[in-house]
Amino acid sequence: MANIDETTQEVLNKIDEYGFKQEGAFNLRKDGTALCHGDTENIKIVKKEDKSGIDVYISKNAQGEYVHIPVVITSSGLNDEVYNDFHVEAGANVTIVAGCGIHNSGCDDSRHDGIHAFYVGKGATVRYEEKHYGEGPGTGKRILNPVTKIFLEDDAVFILDTAQIGGVDSTKRTTLVELNGKNSKLNVTERLLTHEDQVAESNMDVVLNAESSSAQIVSRSVAKGESKQVFHPNAIGRALCHAHIQCDSIIMDKANVKSIPEIDAEHVDAAIIHEAAIGRINDEQLLKLKTLGLNNEEAENVIIQNFLN
Amino acid sequence: MLKVRDLVFRPIEDGVEKTIIDKVSFDVNDGELLVITGPNGGGKSTLAKILMGIIKEDEGQIIFNDKDITSLDINERAKEGIGFAFQQPPRFKGMTVKRLLTLAAGGSLSEINCCDLLSSVGLCAREYLDREVDGTLSGGEMKRIEIASVLATGHKLCIFDEPEAGIDLWSFSMLVKQFEKLHKNSDQSIIIISHQERIIEMADRIMVIKDGKVQGIGTKDEVYPVLVKGETHACMSEN
Numbered sequence: 001m002a003n004i005d006e007t008t009q010e011v012l013n014k015i016d017e018y019g020f021k022q023e024g025a026f027n028l029r030k031d032g033t034a035l036c037h038g039d040t041e042n043i044k045i046v047k048k049e050d051k052s053g054i055d056v057y058i059s060k061n062a063q064g065e066y067v068h069i070p071v072v073i074t075s076s077g078l079n080d081e082v083y084n085d086f087h088v089e090a091g092a093n094v095t096i097v098a099g100c101g102i103h104n105s106g107c108d109d110s111r112h113d114g115i116h117a118f119y120v121g122k123g124a125t126v127r128y129e130e131k132h133y134g135e136g137p138g139t140g141k142r143i144l145n146p147v148t149k150i151f152l153e154d155d156a157v158f159i160l161d162t163a164q165i166g167g168v169d170s171t172k173r174t175t176l177v178e179l180n181g182k183n184s185k186l187n188v189t190e191r192l193l194t195h196e197d198q199v200a201e202s203n204m205d206v207v208l209n210a211e212s213s214s215a216q217i218v219s220r221s222v223a224k225g226e227s228k229q230v231f232h233p234n235a236i237g238r239a240l241c242h243a244h245i246q247c248d249s250i251i252m253d254k255a256n257v258k259s260i261p262e263i264d265a266e267h268v269d270a271a272i273i274h275e276a277a278i279g280r281i282n283d284e285q286l287l288k289l290k291t292l293g294l295n296n297e298e299a300e301n302v303i304i305q306n307f308l309n
Numbered sequence: 310m311l312k313v314r315d316l317v318f319r320p321i322e323d324g325v326e327k328t329i330i331d332k333v334s335f336d337v338n339d340g341e342l343l344v345i346t347g348p349n350g351g352g353k354s355t356l357a358k359i360l361m362g363i364i365k366e367d368e369g370q371i372i373f374n375d376k377d378i379t380s381l382d383i384n385e386r387a388k389e390g391i392g393f394a395f396q397q398p399p400r401f402k403g404m405t406v407k408r409l410l411t412l413a414a415g416g417s418l419s420e421i422n423c424c425d426l427l428s429s430v431g432l433c434a435r436e437y438l439d440r441e442v443d444g445t446l447s448g449g450e451m452k453r454i455e456i457a458s459v460l461a462t463g464h465k466l467c468i469f470d471e472p473e474a475g476i477d478l479w480s481f482s483m484l485v486k487q488f489e490k491l492h493k494n495s496d497q498s499i500i501i502i503s504h505q506e507r508i509i510e511m512a513d514r515i516m517v518i519k520d521g522k523v524q525g526i527g528t529k530d531e532v533y534p535v536l537v538k539g540e541t542h543a544c545m546s547e548n
Contacts (some may be wrong), residue, residue, distance in 0.1 A: 220402070220403070248402060282399060284395075284399035285399045285401055287363055287383065287395075287399075288395060288398065288399050289412070290382070290383040290384045290387065291361060291363075291383055291384075291387055291392070291393040291395075292384075292387060292412050292413050292458070293384050293387040293388050293415070294384055294412070295382075295384050299384075302404075302412065303401065303404075306401060306402075306403040306404040306405075306408060307401075307402055307403040307404075308403065309403045309404075
């Protein structure tokens with residue numbers, strides 16, 4: 001069993017809410033290399049030969065299994081790029097717990113670009129949870145630029161639960177989802193918190209190519225300080241399909257939030273809806289929580305925590 | 310327990326000073342149920358909000374359990390033991406019913422107690438615990454959850470601002486029973502702003518507010534003639 005230092009463990013506690021253990025299927029990447037990894041009978045993790053990263057093979061016999069693949073960077077100035085591909089057999093049912101945490105105590109920028117691709121077979125269900133987090137006393141920036149590509153076959157279900165919980169100075173998220181199979185379903189929840197002078201950009205293209213495919217995209221964000229956020233989800237309907245995009249943001253202090261939901265119907269039976277709202281914390285909510293005994297700051301925190309829950 | 314002296318609220322609206330609350334004084338005794346009634350726009354809800362600290366009065370004094378709370382903020386009054394149910398409770402995206410009730414209970418609330426609370430306001434606990442207190446709930450559901458949030462913990466004084474508004478008949482009967490129970494089984498003082506005869510019937514004393522002034526305060530026998538004689542009887546409705 002690999003030794004995990006205290007800083008790494010603390011970061012793991014933030015990004016893996018189940019509690020990371022060296023059990024079952026797992027791969028812990030630390031400062032650009034795999035620190036430890038484990039397979040199960042149904043889930044095999046294979047190191048890539050041609051570039052940095054892993055292939056994760058999930059068999060149809062994996063039912064209700066978990067894969068934990070956290071990334072931790074504690075080395076200031078590291079620029080880490082990794083390619084992880086997930087091959088999910090028809091009928092499998094898995095939860096993949098990913099996430100990246102950067103502890104930067106130096107003056108150089110630390111950056112992680114996780115490029116993930118998911119090939120999801122017929123009738124398979126994947127829940128993908130990803131948490132991004134930054135910390136550390138250094139002046140070097142903590143940068144995360146994830147790229148997520150998802151390809152769904154007939155009746156496949158993909159639940160994408162992604163959250164940036166604070167401390168990330170700069171992020172540019174790119175997500176591409178292709179619903180290529182009939183009745184395939186996508187459910188995205190994106191949560192993002194920025195503060196100070198952080199910047200975050202999220203671009204998401206969801207292409208509904210197949211009949212009766214559907215997508216639900218919910219994005220919630222809170223922008224504090226002088227941070228800036230830009231959201232650009234785009235649902236493209238090329239068949240009889242349903243898609244719903246909902247972007248909600250709370251803006252505070254001197255922050256700037258730009259929300260640009262786009263819907264694009266290329267088929268007469270494509271039904272696509274978008275909603276977007278940006279606003280400050282509601283005074284009525286603050287008053288209600290104050291009548292429960294919370295002071296202003298506590299009430300604000302409760303509203304933000306629940307909004308991003 | 311509660312002594313209100315010479316409360317005045319005189320905001321400036323469109324450049325004109327308007328008197329909404331005009332030298333209102335009254336007491337609420339320990340364990341007493343006081344129903345405040347009167348015509349719409351008479352100042353009842355404003356008065357309730359001043360008592361909770363939601364609106365700041367221009368003049369007057371509020372003494373609660375021998376302590377001057379006039380300058381205290383809302384949360385400080387809550388900590389002194391005052392609970393408040395809003396007439397139009399706010400919705401919270403992402404907050405579950407269970408979380409809201411847990412906060413209302415002071416941070417911890419067992420699932421059983423949470424279910425009992427919801428049942429007491431006529432909601433099936435299993436359906437509501439994990440639902441969000443957001444736009445998916447109807448106005449009536451929101452009102453019942455609001456009342457449950459005040460019942461979640463013991464107070465010295467509970468203020469309910471038109472609890473019956475937006476509630477269906479069946480739930481209203483249940484609500485009346487809750488108020489009766491609260492009044493009978495605890496030493497909490499209760500102020501209910503209401504137009505409903507069944508709630509007024511429960512009162513130890515009734516206070517009629519009209520045009521920002523106290524028109525009358527006393528027992529049912531004392532105040533009913535005031536209600537019936539004056540125009541204010543129009544504000545009462547049977548259920």
